[in-house]
Amino acid sequence: ALLEMKTQESASKMIEYYGQHPATIRGRTIIIQYSNHPELKTEQPNAAADNAVSSANGLVTAYEQEEPPPVLRVIVENLIAPVTIEVLHKIFSRFGTVQKIVIFSKNNTFQALIQMGSSTEALTAKLILNDQNIYNGCCTLRIDFSKLNNLNVKFNNDKSRDFTVARAPGDYPFAYFDPNMTPHLGVYGDVQRVKVMYNKKDNALIQFADATQAQQAMQNLNNVKLLGKPMKITFSKHSQVAMPKEGSESGLTKIFSNSPLHRFKKPNSKNFHNIYPPSEVLHLSNIPLEVPEERVREIFDEHGFRLVAIKFFLKEKKMALAQMESIEESVEALIKLHNFQLSANHHLRVSFSKSVIQQPQQQQQHQQ
Structure with missing residues (x-):
């Protein structure tokens, strides 16, 4: 097909973009290059072509008036084969950088929120993938823009993933301990400090308010699975978590001494009897x-x-x-x-x- 853009600059941008992000239609990669024709001459009207041009220009106009968010809301209909974060990442990565993905079930339908690197990448993915099947005859994608501009991903697991977070090599994807994952420890005691090991980021030191609370956490959580792996909990030789020296890796140590999540601040609290x-x-x-x-x-x-x-x-x-x-x-x-x-x-x-x-x-x- 021959396609005439409004300006040569637009044509150049289109060729440059699809050179970096190849598009496919009906399973075939589309090759886009310059034509020898300076302009197109149509001898007779073509309703289908006119409608296509009108729809495309309408999308461009809407995009220029109000830039859409980079987050897409995806519903997968006719879900027969499994759809995972890895599957969605592979599909949407063809149209740009996939930054974050959250999958969930709502009203008995599989849904996902996918944050792309930019609004342009989100728009491109939406235009090309909407109403397409992931697999032959099933798993149809229904794509719309989300109202969100940014996804808040607290944990990397099989339900949510932040691809912008650097990970330690090996043991993918849970090769680190996230200090924000301590509320389950707080069921057994008030966590004061957490320090992630610099050279082994799936290990951490966790300081409780007292030794009894630490004992309760170890007795109840040792070997319990978290994100697919059993936790291994033992007493440390350290009596407290030391604060990092100035200029060192301070991001690996967090203080929770004034946390509003503490359950055992009040003496004789009923929480002591509901462990x-x-x-x-x-x-x-x-x-x-x-x-x-x-x-x-x-x-x-x-x-x-x-x-x-x-x-x-x-x-x-x-x-x-x-x-x-x-x-x-x-x-x-x-x-x-x-x-x-x-x-x-x-x-x-x-x-x-x-x-x-x-x-x-x-x-x-x-x-x-």
């Missing part, structure tokens, strides 16, 4: 009365967690039990959702529970 090992069931509290069960379910969905069951307390509507698919999922959910803001004055409180949620089938068997 349980990790389980599939989480105890949720501090839920505002105006937040319905459906919203709580949505929050779990948005963060990539599937609730097996949820049960609100009859007498105390601010509390509920939430059952996850596994202990590993439960640990990750606690890390991500503890202190999640539910309203202006309410943050979700999450801890492990010793209770179980009886499914309807179990209740019927129990009654029989």
